[in-house]
Amino acid sequence: MDKVSLELGSGGRTMRDFIARTIVPVLGNPRLRKLLDASHIPGGFAFTTDSYVVDPIFFPGGDIGTLAVNGTANDLVVSGAVPRFISLALILEEGLEWAALEKIIHSIRRAAKRAGVEVATGDTKVVRRGQGDKIYINTSGIGRVIAKPNAAAARLGDRIILTGTLGEHSLAVLLARGDFGLEAKVRSDCAALTFLLPLWKKGAIWMRDITRGGLATILSEMAAETPFPLVIDEEAIPLSKAVRAAAGLLGIDPLYLACEGRAVLLVREKDAARVLAALRKHPLGRRSAVIGRLDDSVGRPGELILRTTAGGLRLLEPLTSELLPRIC
Amino acid sequence: MGAENSVCLGIPVKVVELDPSGESGKVDYLGTRVQTGFALLPGIELGDWVIVHAGFAISRLDEEEARETLDLLREIVEKSENDGSFHP
């Protein structure tokens, strides 16, 4: 490749290959090589960073500000850390409406409060009209490590739990772009996943939030790290009416839709029922469900297998090419 | 994976809005509504169930036939449960 393509930012295989082949070999250090969303650094801390380029910047259920706080806090939560501090870097396009900027700053304040994080430092830059699209945000986050995720320690029978319905964030953003002429009641699922933190001590051995690439991509990552194949039960996957409707009307596959407030957990079999009960007590986890398990009766290690609603089996592939640009 | 209206999607949807001309309106599926053309189905009425393709309704759902197909499926399931050829 001699020029950057949109696919590089899609979260799919192209992006992962780019990082593995172009970034890591040059910057290569053991920590970076792990390619984790958040790295554990000396002193018992976890450190993460994310940039937000969502288009449009306002959508039902949130805005670029809410995303910027929750996305970074969530990376820390699923890496086994309590989010504590974030940095806030704003790149503003000349001409951005003042009212829009104020609204976003207030969203950031509210989201930070809900996530229990303090905005400790920041930066503001302005670029000329036309050289940036309204506003881009980068947040870096620091958290206190309370657990070490370890998918390699997974055992046969371990359960995979999904904390809620898939794809509302993507659908809300898509519809807000006005491309499809669909009218649907859907709000982004953007939320802080801090309610998952106690589960690290209650049986969760690995977690990941479902962002770009969707459930299928995240589960592929899990499958690559566990010693046994994952078998997922399609019928158990919770979907909202709006996403099911979009799937039927537009042919969108919910398994590849990004969320911004949903996670998938790997939990010991003996702890699964208790974890599920705890999740369902929380407003953000009401639709939690066990969607699969580690099972070697079909398939081989590293494989992610779906048992379809019709009872047939197939492999579930991670996202390869660009699906929806600028979804987060 | 992607959104492609060009694909045949077989879900029946309900006509919930109809322009006076009868040529366009909206269909509803699970509470989501989409603009649809009805020029290929003259005489369409509110409440009809239709199949939509590439933004146009192409056929009306025959509810009697739909019921018969469901009955046939139920019959096949019952029979297989009874004669032991059932392997879920």
Next chain:
Amino acid sequence: MDLFTHKTAISALLGKIKSLTRSRSSPIRVMEVCGTHTMTVHRYGLKTLLRESGVDMISGPGCPVCITPNEYHEAAIRLVTEREGLILATFGDMTRVPTRTGALQTAVPAPRSAVRVVYSPEESLTLAGKEAGKDVVFFGTGFETTIPSIALMARKARRAGLRNYAVLAALWTIPPPLRAVLESGEVRLSGFLYPGHVSAIIGTAPYEFVAREFGLPGAVAGFEPADILLAILSILEQIEDGRPRVANAYGRVVRPEGNPAARAVMDDILEPADAHWRGLGRIPRSGLILKPDYAGVDAVRKYGLDLAAGSEDLPGCRCGEVLRGVAAPPECRHFAKTCSPDSPRGPCMVSYEGACFVHFKYRDVGYG
């Protein structure tokens, strides 16, 4: 419980299919000619379940993006790279079909020109209204399900006197390639699954020659797993009683007479023409073109496009054989190695309805 997709119903249907194939020495071979059927069979893991029940599913020429030969794509590329102020509006997968002159997606447009992805033919018309200072060409392809809506756009544009709108249409009709496949004798078949929505438009009579002249059973099928299995059951029953016919297993949507209003639209605006299909070659009266009245919205006439050139597939691409049903995607040495959705060698890997893409995305579970 949705019986059409549920395990219980599917299992019972497969049991019934198995009881009918049990006494046979080899599996029955059923060809489907609809990309959505290909997708349903793989997406639900039905292919393996059917094989275990004595039925081999073969994919035929059922993907319009796939059977549109490269000369159309190259003509579209030339339009947007050589003409200023021209917007080439098309569906997403059309932009990624690789040709010897590249793909639409990576073409460098002429000044003030662009490739725009639309999600319905209607959108291309709206675009022409918005971009009064530019020419809009809608590059669309389809079988009889999509053809009426594309034809309607041409009519709307003409009636509105839109001077900046034209259609570059690659329109294909389903019954002729069935005859071509059968006459070639290349593929041994036990029966056909007829496409559900094409049949909603054309009815069931156009397939009767398959039973009458070639003695092959067939059934119109819907798109849920249970629909496909019911249609296969019908085919097996036809084999049992030795009476090949055109059965309709999708009666809730397909009427024997089809959709007369849709056909009237087609007859009014389009006329049959011989057409050159990727993989199948020239098939008489298998395509549809705009009537002379519609010359003003016909991109071929408006821009003097030369589609007779007969371009070739990329080297090593077996898409043509896949479309004829003589090769299954995994049999192509490029499949999943040097040909994937990220870097496709042919349209079968690009189109969401393409056999290769479907095989890639909905992979069979391997057993070591």
